[in-house]
Amino acid sequence: MLSLISPVKSPYHKVPPGPKFFLLMVASILLFLNGNLYFQASALVVVLGLYLVPGMAFFTAGLRMLWPLWPFVVIVFLWHTLTFDIVSGLVIIMRMFSAVALANLVTMTSQLDDVIALVTRVATPFRRFGLKPKVLALLIALFIRFLPVLIEKGNLLVESWRSRSTRRAGWRVVVPLALLALDDAEMVAEALRARGGLEPDEV
Amino acid sequence: MEKNIVIIALFAALIAALGLVPKFTLASGIPITAQSMGIMLCGTVLGSRRGAQAVLLFLLLVAIGLPLLAGGRGGLGVFGTPWAGFLFGFPFAAFAAGLIMERWRSDNIPLVAGCAAAIGGIAALYAVAVPYYMVAVSAGLDQALVTAMLPFMPGDILKAILAGYITAGLAKARPDSLLSRA
Numbered sequence: 025m026l027s028l029i030s031p032v033k034s035p036y037h038k039v040p041p042g043p044k045f046f047l048l049m050v051a052s053i054l055l056f057l058n059g060n061l062y063f064q065a066s067a068l069v070v071v072l073g074l075y076l077v078p079g080m081a082f083f084t085a086g087l088r089m090l091w092p093l094w095p096f097v098v099i100v101f102l103w104h105t106l107t108f109d110i111v112s113g114l115v116i117i118m119r120m121f122s123a124v125a126l127a128n129l130v131t132m133t134s135q136l137d138d139v140i141a142l143v144t145r146v147a148t149p150f151r152r153f154g155l156k157p158k159v160l161a162l163l164i165a166l167f168i169r170f171l172p173v174l175i176e177k178g179n180l181l182v183e184s185w186r187s188r189s190t191r192r193a194g195w196r197v198v199v200p201l202a203l204l205a206l207d208d209a210e211m212v213a214e215a216l217r218a219r220g221g222l223e224p225d226e227v
Numbered sequence: 228m229e230k231n232i233v234i235i236a237l238f239a240a241l242i243a244a245l246g247l248v249p250k251f252t253l254a255s256g257i258p259i260t261a262q263s264m265g266i267m268l269c270g271t272v273l274g275s276r277r278g279a280q281a282v283l284l285f286l287l288l289v290a291i292g293l294p295l296l297a298g299g300r301g302g303l304g305v306f307g308t309p310w311a312g313f314l315f316g317f318p319f320a321a322f323a324a325g326l327i328m329e330r331w332r333s334d335n336i337p338l339v340a341g342c343a344a345a346i347g348g349i350a351a352l353y354a355v356a357v358p359y360y361m362v363a364v365s366a367g368l369d370q371a372l373v374t375a376m377l378p379f380m381p382g383d384i385l386k387a388i389l390a391g392y393i394t395a396g397l398a399k400a401r402p403d404s405l406l407s408r409a
Contacts, residue, residue, distance in 0.1 A: 028292050028302045048303065059365075092300050096308055099374045100364070107370075116309065116364045123307035131292040131302030139291040159232060163284050166236035167243075171295075174237075174244040195389045198261060199396040202241060202268060206397070206404045209237045213230040221229050 028131050030085055034078030036133035041142045044130045051126055055119050061111055064118040071122045074129060082132075089128045090121060140164060159222070170208065177204050231277060234406070238269050238281040239288070246297035260297035263352075263383065266317045267344035267390040270324025272397060274407035278321035286314060310375060312359025316352040323347035328394075328407035336398050336405075341391025348390070349383050 036044070055067060075086040097117055104113025144157045151157065178201050185193035216222070242265035270278040285295065294301035306314060324347025331339050353376055360366060360375040398405050 028294050052307065056363075089302075089304065092298060093308065096310065099378070100309075103370060103374050112365075120308055124304040127303035127305075127307045131304065134292065136292060143287065143291060162232060163236045163239075164288065166233060167240050167284060167288060170237055171240040171243050174240050175247055178244050195261065195264075195393070198245065198264070198268075198389075198393050199400070201244070202272070202393065202397055203400055203404075205237045205241045206234070206272075206401055209230065209234040212237075213233040216229040216233065222232070 028089070028128075029135065030078075030082060030132040032078055032082040032085065034082060034133055036078070036129065037135075039133075041130070041134045041138050044134060045142070048126055048130050052123050055123050059112070059115055061115055064115050064122065067122045068118045071125045071129075075125070086125065086128065086132065089132070090125060093120065093124060096120065162222075166212070170205075173208070174201070174205060177201060234273065235277055235281045235284060238265075238273055238278075239284040241265055242269065242282070242285045243288075243293075243295040246295065247299070261386070262297045263313075263317075263320075263348060264344075264386040264390050264393075266320050266352075267324055267348040267387060268393060270321035270326075270347050271328050271340045271343050271390060271394040271407060272405060273321075273325060274329055274409075275322045275325030277406060278325040279318040282318045282321045286317065289314075309360050309363035310356070312356035312363070312375075313352065313379075315359060316355030319355055320347045320352040323351035325407050328405075332408065335395075336408075337391045337395040339391075340394035341388055344390035344394075345384070345387035348387050349380075352383075 058064070075083045100113050100116050104110050144161055147155055147157050147160050178197070181197045181200055182193045185197060242262060245265040246260055246262035266282055269281045273281060289295050289301045289305060290303055292302045296305055305311065324343040327343035327346055328339060357371045357376055361368065361371045
């Protein structure tokens with residue numbers, strides 16, 4: 025499956041995800057608490073600088089990941105222009121870019137299995153509230169296994185619709201797709217049970 | 228037990244698939260993402276608890292870096308915008324939709340599921356997303372309604388109606404499949 029991890033190696037790849045997530049949290053809180061225009065501008069420059077450290081290819085990949093923010097920029101900018109409050113509009117836009125870019129940086133430089141290991145570790149204290157790490161791991165594995173299957177089936181449904189109709193396949197395809205998911209769930213659950221299933225104290 | 232876990236994982240995958248299969252378009256030709264409809268369906272089909280759990284699993288996988296949101300977005304960054312309240316509101320939306328399906332059994336399924344999807348996917352969702360937006364950009368209610376709510380409203384109403392029909396279609400094809408009514 026597609027992933028957001030950058031193939032360009034960077035110094036950040038070597039930092040374990042735990043500290044990275046912690047630093048991200050601290051930085052996000054600081055960004056949120058400070059509403060000063062100059063603070064936000066310098067923060068944005070620092071963040072963009074962080075992207076430049078591993079090189080140009082990494083920098084442009086990072087910018088590409090920020091591109092989906094443009095509709096939000098338009099909305100915020102329009103509102104604040106209409107209300108003659110451009111300064112706070114700029115603060116909001118720059119804060120958003122810094123926060124999202126920093127978070128993307130963590131995502132782009134953290135291996136998925138390391139992050140899953142971190143999540144399972146963090147989830148351990150919650151086991152008394154019914155969140156068993158083993159179940160969580162199984163959920164993640166089932167999800168990752170079945171997403172491509174469902175996408176494949178969705179595409180097949182759209183294609184077979186096209187071969188029968190001149191109109192586009194719309195929401196009607198969702199019914200058979202959800203049915204396939206329900207039926208698959210039935211069979212996979214049976215297969216898990218047949219192979220011993222989960223022990224009662226694990227669920 | 229196994230069934231619960233598998234169906235939560237598969238419906239989480241279904242939410243993702245609905246955002247990634249790119250060819251869903253309205254009759255008018257305007258492409259919309261069916262992803263938030265997936266959130267509604269989790270509630271109306273799986274019920275309150277399992278529906279919310281499926282949505283939480285989906286969000287967890289988005290957060291750890293899979294590009295699962297419509298348009299291939301993902302990673303921690305998507306939780307950094309002032310509109311992230313919609314993501315945080317998703318589990319509440321599914322929970323509310325499921326709760327209504329579980330409690331309101333006296334009327335036919337398209338009607339109840341449509342109302343459940345609307346109350347969950349619109350009322351409960353915006354009850355989280357709008358205040359979040361107001362805090363995130365220190366906006367007044369008027370600003371939040373215009374910039375965070377209005378742009379999504381027409382699509383969401385349509386999706387709630389469709390979710391009602393889809394839930395009814397599922398109930399017809401597999402009468403036992405509606406865990407929210409089990």
